[in-house]
Amino acid sequence: MNYEYDVAIVGGGAAGLAAALAAADQGAKTLILEKNASLGGVLNQCIHNGFGLRYFKEDLTGPEYAARFIEQIEKKSVDIITQATVSNVSKDKILTVINPVKGEFQVKAKAVVLCAGCKEKLDDLEKSLGQSSLPQGIYTLMQAQRLINAEYKKLGQKAVIFGSDNLALILARQMTYEGALVQCVCEKEPCAKGLKSNIARCLDDYGIPLYVNTAITKLRGKDKLEGVYIAPLDGKKRPVAAQEKFVECDTLLFSSQFVPDSDLAVKLKLKMDRITLGPVVDETKQTSVEGIFATGSFLHIHDLADDVSFEAQTAGKYAALYAQGQYRADDKKIRVIAGGGIIYAVPQIINGGDKKAVVCFRTEQRHRNKRFNVFCGEDIIFAKRYPVLLPCRLEQAEINLKGIEGDLVLSLEESE
Numbered sequence: 145m146n147y148e149y150d151v152a153i154v155g156g157g158a159a160g161l162a163a164a165l166a167a168a169d170q171g172a173k174t175l176i177l178e179k180n181a182s183l184g185g186v187l188n189q190c191i192h193n194g195f196g197l198r199y200f201k202e203d204l205t206g207p208e209y210a211a212r213f214i215e216q217i218e219k220k221s222v223d224i225i226t227q228a229t230v231s232n233v234s235k236d237k238i239l240t241v242i243n244p245v246k247g248e249f250q251v252k253a254k255a256v257v258l259c260a261g262c263k264e265k266l267d268d269l270e271k272s273l274g275q276s277s278l279p280q281g282i283y284t285l286m287q288a289q290r291l292i293n294a295e296y297k298k299l300g301q302k303a304v305i306f307g308s309d310n311l312a313l314i315l316a317r318q319m320t321y322e323g324a325l326v327q328c329v330c331e332k333e334p335c336a337k338g339l340k341s342n343i344a345r346c347l348d349d350y351g352i353p354l355y356v357n358t359a360i361t362k363l364r365g366k367d368k369l370e371g372v373y374i375a376p377l378d379g380k381k382r383p384v385a386a387q388e389k390f391v392e393c394d395t396l397l398f399s400s401q402f403v404p405d406s407d408l409a410v411k412l413k414l415k416m417d418r419i420t421l422g423p424v425v426d427e428t429k430q431t432s433v434e435g436i437f438a439t440g441s442f443l444h445i446h447d448l449a450d451d452v453s454f455e456a457q458t459a460g461k462y463a464a465l466y467a468q469g470q471y472r473a474d475d476k477k478i479r480v481i482a483g484g485g486i487i488y489a490v491p492q493i494i495n496g497g498d499k500k501a502v503v504c505f506r507t508e509q510r511h512r513n514k515r516f517n518v519f520c521g522e523d524i525i526f527a528k529r530y531p532v533l534l535p536c537r538l539e540q541a542e543i544n545l546k547g548i549e550g551d552l553v554l555s556l557e558e559s560e
């Protein structure tokens with residue numbers, strides 16, 4: 145074996161950095177394996193501010209947020225190997241790693257934290273546009289953000305953005321800063337997916353029109369994109385041909401679904417959640433394989449880096465405790481089940497009772513004036529009224545499990 149560690153962390157983004165710091169704080173000999181040349185992950189391409197408001201109580205850019213963690217990590221006993229792609233993790237915690245200088249090598253760890261982030265479901269792109277091939281000028285949001293902010297590329301002169309999540313809104317503003325004319329943002333749903341504050345700050349302030357209930361029906365341009373046809377959708381979600389119009393553009397940014405990059409989890413045969421598409425975990429973020437933990441957008445898609453850091457701290461801490469023989473999961477398991485109106489909950493399992501556990505959940509759609517209930521059998525053991533619930537906002541509830549024996553069911557009901 146080339147290397148032996150208490151805790152090996154796969155991925156050095158927001159999750160890997162926070163997990164490493166927490167593991168090192170417990171005195172664990174910790175290694176971060178990062179496939180890129182530098183640490184930070186997605187944070188490096190988010191040059192706008194809004195990071196760290198909860199974690200550092202400061203308004204930082206993504207790279208500044210990453211730098212805060214890297215500074216702290218450099219003071220701890222954390223080893224870092226960059227350009228190190230983990231190609232396999234075995235159940236007995238042997239990691240196979242490929243690096244251009246060291247070649248292939250293996251790391252034996254007592255515990256592993258999987259923090260390999262997420263990917264975009266690219267098959268959406270051609271399917272949604274009904275095209276078998278695409279001309280030049282079409283980018284997914286994550287790709288566009290990386291090209292503009294991390295590789296300093298100029299994408300085009302006139303842009304259309306399809307999708308209205310927060311990243312799409314931020315990129316509409318970013319393209320404007322880059323000197324492009326953003327013709328419009330189109331959303332096929334009846335309302336924008338991003339926060340109202342981002343619509344105001346990223347679209348309204350720059351006079352960028354937002355067309356909801358609108359589809360891109362076809363593209364013009366064989367080799368290079370020349371424009372898109374857009375049309376409003378009728379009640380049955382069909383484009384109204386009579387109202388179709390042409391919008392000239394050389395750049396189309398396309399929002400596709402983010403999903404955990406689950407390759408390593410699948411190879412490990414971890415138990416997976418069919419909604420989050422990440423591993424099933426308990427409240428320590430331990431997966432179905434003992435000593436293997438998962439966190440960050442590898443576990444489920446997060447909206448805020450600060451949430452990732454808090455969650456990853458838990459994973460790092462318990463990975464260290466596991467490695468030091470100070471933590472083993474309880475045999476008594478409480479299942480956390482997403483009920484009416486809730487699309488998913490993480491963790492999906494809580495060990496034993498008599499403690500407080502934080503459960504994250506996401507709603508399927510936008511809601512006003514709902515009561516969030518946690519049932520154990522017929523009893524409501526936690527309730528909270530929410531004036532607004534948004535699918536783009538991950539919510540959290542700290543639930544007291546003292547004396548709780550049965551499974552928990554999370555659901556929404558009308559609130560007076």
Ligand SMILES: Cc1cc2nc3c(=O)[nH]c(=O)nc-3n(C[C@H](O)[C@H](O)[C@H](O)COP(=O)(O)OP(=O)(O)OC[C@H]3O[C@@H](n4cnc5c(N)ncnc54)[C@H](O)[C@@H]3O)c2cc1C
Pocket residue numbers: 154155156157158159160177178179180183184185186187190194195228229230231259260261262285286289311402405439440441442445446447448449450452
């Ligand atoms: C495009 C995008 C924009 C976002 N914008 C914001 C925002 O504006 N504000 C906000 O608060 N939050 C934002 N978020 C949410 C939040 O910042 C991210 O969820 C968070 O930074 C993700 O951290 P992570 O460590 O889980 O994943 P990542 O940052 O993706 O890190 C994963 C790391 O793992 C590495 N890796 C992957 N596979 C391997 C492997 N096999 N071997 C070794 N290394 C590997 C990758 O290179 C990467 O560095 C955004 C998320 C995305 C995806």
